Amino acid sequence: MFGFTCKKSDRKENSGCSFGLTKKQQAIADREVELIMLAKGLVQEQGFGNLTMDKLTAASPYSKGTIYNHFSSKEDVILALCIHSLKSESILFARSGQFEGNTREKVIAMHVAYRIYARMEPVLSTCAIMAKSPWVLEKASPERVAELNQLEEVVIAGADDLTNAAAECGDLKFSSGIGSDAIVFANWSIAFGSNALSQNASNSHCIQRLQDPFTVLHNANMLLDGLGWKPLSSEWDYRKTWRRVEQELFSEEVAYLESIGR
């Protein structure tokens, strides 16, 4: 909550602190991270039903009042988890932008990043789904909702740049009604949708597909082929691209996932 707002009285002129935070402010920021990690642990151990303000208080060395200085409500904690999650995910997205390849391969690299993060942090990815439900959005603090939107804007802007670059170099042509907004939104929708639906333990064949590591790739390729984003999947082996992204950008993450059998 107010832990991050930089009041004049608190700001040290010419202080050596990074980001212009006083020691006190830094301590509060650190404590917030500590609380978020504790909340994450509670969910990981026993599910979302185990995430309780009482239990979070008990697991921490602080009092109820202090918890409520950080989070305006229980739902605010979930949104904080979501923001924490998106920050980590952004690092993977940033890395995927550095992939050496054509523009379409770079889009695929973003999908790889999204998928790998979902596998690495299932609990936090799940928060991203809950954060799009009114149950969370109604009760979370407006400040945090704004913070999440802002973070999402940064990721969107990156994807936007990529589609514009593709349009400039001729890999992609915009058509009436289909600008970079529409393309980014479509990609986000299908990535979000696949991820959310796969959380459901349904036994339907059509969802068991998600076991297939290339389902997300197939879905993305359908979209990108439909947009005529070159090279088309008939002219290029994007499975090879997918594997190359995993090896060249996320080898550590993939090794970790394999070591825990996910």
Next chain:
Amino acid sequence: MFGFTCKKSDRKENSGCSFGLTKKQQAIADREVELIMLAKGLVQEQGFGNLTMDKLTAASPYSKGTIYNHFSSKEDVILALCIHSLKSESILFARSGQFEGNTREKVIAMHVAYRIYARMEPVLSTCAIMAKSPWVLEKASPERVAELNQLEEVVIAGADDLTNAAAECGDLKFSSGIGSDAIVFANWSIAFGSNALSQNASNSHCIQRLQDPFTVLHNANMLLDGLGWKPLSSEWDYRKTWRRVEQELFSEEVAYLESIGR
């Protein structure tokens, strides 16, 4: 809960009741619908924070114990809302199957049905999102989770039949790794994702797109073009199809939506 299981002692041989329910069982089933409508009203009036077992009890003429005879937990109520919702939506899907047109137009008709339902029943559509979150799935009764999965299977089977029909008549060609499962899953993902993301009040341009009534159409067309599902959007005016579906199948619903300005 047990209201629907047909115990031997309760079953009347040769009774005239539809579906083989005794009067008692019918009364219980009716009461369940009554309770679901009350729950829906609570959410519509004040948001999901207003949905409380206490308030549901108070709004009904029954006691706490009776409420818990119907629903194993609060989350079970939400899943019941979701099931109720999918049943209504299935009626629209069934209607969309009767659209006179080529196979791809019939897919579009399903997307129209999905979109119209989301606009008509925003609260119930939202339940479908929440029902894919572990917060609900963890605590809802296994029976109801199974019931939802079963209902989803029926809708999936319909979509599956449609893609198989398209493959048989040559409108569509399956390729390696992309069978009817993959195609149904991709369409569901993008419809679910668009819907969920649009709930978020984000100010990003890319989400404000959903104001454009044809965004869902564009997204579907990207997928279907990518699959080579004929006729391609370059050879056919699917906006016209969209409008025709609205007029020929859902004119009543569209008129209602316009009358309330949505």
Next chain:
DNA sequence: ACCTGAACACCGTTCAAGT
């Protein structure tokens, strides 16, 4: 200025007693 924890109102769930 921040932290504490007792206190409060409400909520989810159960179950012995009633019909």
Next chain:
DNA sequence: ACCTGAACACCGTTCAAGT
């Protein structure tokens, strides 16, 4: 066989008193 509502344990949130 089903319904009732009092009772209980726990939860979310607040705030006067403390440092």
